Amino acid sequence: MNVWPEFCTHKLYPIAVMPLTPNAPAPEIEIIDFRPEHAVDFARISFGWIKAYFSIEPADLEVLNHPQAHILDRGGHILLARLDDTIVGCIALVPAKSEPGWWEISKMGVDERARSRGIGRLLMLAVLERAREIGARQLFLETNSRLAPALRLYEQAGFVKVPMRPSPYTRADVRMELVVG
Numbered sequence: 001m002n003v004w005p006e007f008c009t010h011k012l013y014p015i016a017v018m019p020l021t022p023n024a025p026a027p028e029i030e031i032i033d034f035r036p037e038h039a040v041d042f043a044r045i046s047f048g049w050i051k052a053y054f055s056i057e058p059a060d061l062e063v064l065n066h067p068q069a070h071i072l073d074r075g076g077h078i079l080l081a082r083l084d085d086t087i088v089g090c091i092a093l094v095p096a097k098s099e100p101g102w103w104e105i106s107k108m109g110v111d112e113r114a115r116s117r118g119i120g121r122l123l124m125l126a127v128l129e130r131a132r133e134i135g136a137r138q139l140f141l142e143t144n145s146r147l148a149p150a151l152r153l154y155e156q157a158g159f160v161k162v163p164m165r166p167s168p169y170t171r172a173d174v175r176m177e178l179v180v181g
Contacts, residue, residue: 029088029119031126034067034078041087042067042078042107049109053146059168063107067092071106077134079126081110081119088114091123093130093139101137108141108150120150124157128180136180142172 034042043064050056063070071078071092081089089110096102105127110119131139141159143150151174159176167175 029117029122030082031122032080032082034072034080036068038080038087039067041080042090045087045090045109045111046107048112052112054144054171057169057171077130079123079130081123083114089119089123091127093127096140103131103136103139105139105141120153124153128157131180139178139180141176142167142169143174143176144171145174
């Protein structure tokens with residue numbers, strides 16, 4: 001079931017945001033693919049939300065210090081939200097190690113100064129589009145019940161809660177899944 005509108009196939013997503021000055025045009029958010037020069041931004045945004053709510057765990061350090069090895073070299077994808085020339089959000093799509101056709105949504109975050117502008121929704125639209133493009137059959141994510149806005153976004157995207165499985169993250173107490181195709 002496709003729950004997303006057709007505009008999600010475009011790479012440039014205009015969104016309504018509060019202009020910085022009364023007469024300034026609303027900025028546009030561009031969803032781009034990760035390049036090595038974005039590693040610092042990917043880590044900054046991810047460490048930012050993790051530290052705000054939880055503790056950094058060994059698995060976080062491995063993935064965020066080595067995204068090329070832990071995500072990209074395994075066939076995964078990292079998408080970034082760019083506002084003007086600043087990276088303000090990120091999301092990763094990582095193939096499951098033991099389940100062919102399954103992909104994990106991971107390290108989704110938005111810079112705290114750019115929240116409440118729909119950037120998380122745009123990142124989710126873009127990663128779902130990418131999942132369809134690569135032929136993913138099933139998506140899953142692990143999160144925490146304290147992250148109410150994230151849980152709402154995942155549910156709006158069609159993810160459903162399922163029983164928790166063993167996780168490398170002690171903070172993970174919610175697992176959600178979505179059939180893509």
